[in-house]
Amino acid sequence: MNTSSLPVEHSAQAEESSQSVQSQRRRKSKISLAMVSPSVVVLLAWMIIPLSMTIYFSFIRYNLLYPGDEGFVGLENYYYFMTDAGFTAGLTNTLWLVGSVLLISVVLGVLIAILVDNMFWGRGIVRVLLISPFFIMPTVSALVWKNLLLNPVSGVFAAIWNFFGATPIDWFTHYPLGAIIMIVSWQWVPFAVLMLMTAMQSLDQEQKDAARLDGAGPIAIFWHITLPHLMRPIAVVVMIETIFLLAIFAEIFTTTGGGPGYETTNLAFLIYTQALLEFDVGVASAGGLIAVVIANIAAFMLIRIVGKSLTEKH
Amino acid sequence: MSDLTIKNLKKVFEGLEIIKGIDLDIRDHEFVVFVGPSGCGKSTLLRLIAGLEEVTSGHIYLDDKEITDIAPAKRDLAMVFQTYALYPHMTVRKNMSFALDLAGIDKKEVEAKVNEAARILELEPLLERKPKALSGGQRQRVAIGRAIVRHPKIFLFDEPLSNLDAALRVQMRLELARLHQELNATMIYVTHDQVEAMTLADKVVVLNAGRVEQVGSPLTLYHHPVNRFVAGFIGTPKMGFLKAKVESVNAGGVLVSLSCGHQVEIAVKGEHLQRGSRVTLGVRPEHLRITAASDSTFKAKLTVSEHLGADTFCYVETADQEVLTVRAAGHFQMKFGSDIGLELDVQQCHLFDDQDRTLARITTPL
Numbered sequence A: 001m002n003t004s005s006l007p008v009e010h011s012a013q014a015e016e017s018s019q020s021v022q023s024q025r026r027r028k029s030k031i032s033l034a035m036v037s038p039s040v041v042v043l044l045a046w047m048i049i050p051l052s053m054t055i056y057f058s059f060i061r062y063n064l065l066y067p068g069d070e071g072f073v074g075l076e077n078y079y080y081f082m083t084d085a086g087f088t089a090g091l092t093n094t095l096w097l098v099g100s101v102l103l104i105s106v107v108l109g110v111l112i113a114i115l116v117d118n119m120f121w122g123r124g125i126v127r128v129l130l131i132s133p134f135f136i137m138p139t140v141s142a143l144v145w146k147n148l149l150l151n152p153v154s155g156v157f158a159a160i161w162n163f164f165g166a167t168p169i170d171w172f173t174h175y176p177l178g179a180i181i182m183i184v185s186w187q188w189v190p191f192a193v194l195m196l197m198t199a200m201q202s203l204d205q206e207q208k209d210a211a212r213l214d215g216a217g218p219i220a221i222f223w224h225i226t227l228p229h230l231m232r233p234i235a236v237v238v239m240i241e242t243i244f245l246l247a248i249f250a251e252i253f254t255t256t257g258g259g260p261g262y263e264t265t266n267l268a269f270l271i272y273t274q275a276l277l278e279f280d281v282g283v284a285s286a287g288g289l290i291a292v293v294i295a296n297i298a299a300f301m302l303i304r305i306v307g308k309s310l311t312e313k314h
Numbered sequence B: 001m002s003d004l005t006i007k008n009l010k011k012v013f014e015g016l017e018i019i020k021g022i023d024l025d026i027r028d029h030e031f032v033v034f035v036g037p038s039g040c041g042k043s044t045l046l047r048l049i050a051g052l053e054e055v056t057s058g059h060i061y062l063d064d065k066e067i068t069d070i071a072p073a074k075r076d077l078a079m080v081f082q083t084y085a086l087y088p089h090m091t092v093r094k095n096m097s098f099a100l101d102l103a104g105i106d107k108k109e110v111e112a113k114v115n116e117a118a119r120i121l122e123l124e125p126l127l128e129r130k131p132k133a134l135s136g137g138q139r140q141r142v143a144i145g146r147a148i149v150r151h152p153k154i155f156l157f158d159e160p161l162s163n164l165d166a167a168l169r170v171q172m173r174l175e176l177a178r179l180h181q182e183l184n185a186t187m188i189y190v191t192h193d194q195v196e197a198m199t200l201a202d203k204v205v206v207l208n209a210g211r212v213e214q215v216g217s218p219l220t221l222y223h224h225p226v227n228r229f230v231a232g233f234i235g236t237p238k239m240g241f242l243k244a245k246v247e248s249v250n251a252g253g254v255l256v257s258l259s260c261g262h263q264v265e266i267a268v269k270g271e272h273l274q275r276g277s278r279v280t281l282g283v284r285p286e287h288l289r290i291t292a293a294s295d296s297t298f299k300a301k302l303t304v305s306e307h308l309g310a311d312t313f314c315y316v317e318t319a320d321q322e323v324l325t326v327r328a329a330g331h332f333q334m335k336f337g338s339d340i341g342l343e344l345d346v347q348q349c350h351l352f353d354d355q356d357r358t359l360a361r362i363t364t365p366l
Helices: A014-058 A076-083 A085-117 A123-135 A138-149 A156-163 A176-201 A205-213 A218-245 A250-255 A267-277 A281-311 B042-050 B092-102 B107-121 B136-148 B166-183 B194-200 B218-223 B228-233
Strands: B004-013 B016-026 B031-035 B057-062 B077-080 B154-158 B186-191 B203-208 B211-216 B240-250 B253-258 B263-266 B278-283 B288-291 B299-307 B311-318 B323-329 B339-344 B350-352
Touching (some): A014 A281, A085 A123, A085 A218, A085 A267, A085 A281, A123 A176, A138 A250, A176 A218, A176 A250, A205 A218, A218 A281, A250 A267, A267 A281, B004 B042, B016 B042, B031 B042, B042 B077, B042 B186, B092 B107, B092 B136, B107 B166, B136 B166, B166 B186, B166 B194, B186 B194, B194 B218, B203 B228, B228 B278, B253 B278, B288 B323, B299 B323, B311 B339
Parallel strands (some): B031 B186, B154 B186
Antiparallel strands (some): B004 B016, B004 B057, B203 B211, B278 B350, B288 B339, B299 B311, B311 B323
């Protein structure tokens, strides 16, 4: 913080001067502390107040339908949330959703990034088109998918199925989670493509040449040169996507509403139903804290798995 | 055996002819250096030989077997790249064994070959390290090791020393010369640094704008350049050039007058020259001598002196603003702007005709 250089005095009273230097430094650090403290206080308040309120709410009976009955209930809210019929479903759905979208976006992202790394006519336009789904609002893309693509009567998929004489699939009835995964993947593959495409450009061409001279075919080059080179950006993609995918909400809300039953309810959606459909703020707060813990466990595991390749220097 | 023959090789890149028909013979065990200014096509020529670029037309033969359209890995060549191109996530050992592993060679044999290469290059203590933990010189040696393990017929080097600092470059140059002896291998080496070319090569190929200007031993190129380009390119500091006019041609040589009026007779054959035709006189720094201004009719002004200890290189400007370099003794001292006289060693001067071709010397029997 204190980067300005201090004047060094070559006087006989060296001790005195060093003392004055120290006091000057202390004074300076006090000033800089005073300068940054407003932003620190605001940021701290921004984080601490909602968190402590959530923790507080999670320990009291707090249902908007029964005002004035707000006694301390201990861990009861946690118990209710975890024994809720939707909890196990929500947890597994969250993991499925995050896991499969990650897998799809990384695999497709790598393949597409390698594909568009080759020179071909109209590459610039293709690249922009590939990335564009990422810029569409989740609600809009979910509605487009629901009404224009996956609709069993008028959707594009249904038309394709009909063209081949097959019975169109009612995606949101028979494969609701699969449909959600499709929509979310469609949104997040572009992100992976964007990250990996840029990473591909920094791949040393001479390394590829050397591998070719060493007798590596396209597949060997992919496994031994390209993929190791992409490990770091893949780690970044996985970490960033995980953060966002744990909190997927809009796509579920606009398409299935968490149903049928609990088939597409993830933790975020479950908390929403508790808070705003059942008006039980206490249980929702408890659920929120559980989600925070789960997210932290996921983050910890991810950092253990992929973080190593991030911190390793090239 | 590893003889490489190139016949009328051409390469066109997006309508631009980079290599304009090259014929070249490279014999077994030769150390051949391709040298030329940047953009002359020397790296492209090497990549064509390696198979990393597709040949537009022409043929490449390795020991009478045509390799023009064979995959790079099957040509029996190994290449060392300018940026080393080591595989960053593999250890030194794995970097060197990669080609052999891909070829499915027996593990014990691979190990023996890698250890042998590591011994030659003194890489044994570094085998388990990754490239990022190595210095520039060590990386370069790994890159060479990666070529050695394959026991190729020909080693290709693409400006391998240009990323190293000056001291290391000298050391690696000696090491390459030693390797050439020890491996008894055929090597093709691309560089723009003519010191590397002069010190390493058995045979230097001077390239310019996609064509071979001259092929020969370093000293042949130095003393008998075929044209003005080669004369100017080989030798540091560069050969100086002076515009001249033919005064008379006779059996003993050609009498020319320089633009300052000074006349010299050069012992070259000039039968096709006419009186008054334009020629260029070429003189190397060591064949010029500085005298007092009153002692010579060839006058000039001293501009800059570079004191290198053993030698002093003086840059002088003639009355016609032509710049020449003179090699003087190490203790030479003279003020900037002094008027001086110049003396030419006419025996060693070159004369180029208006097509920039060197006129052949009249060799006087000793």
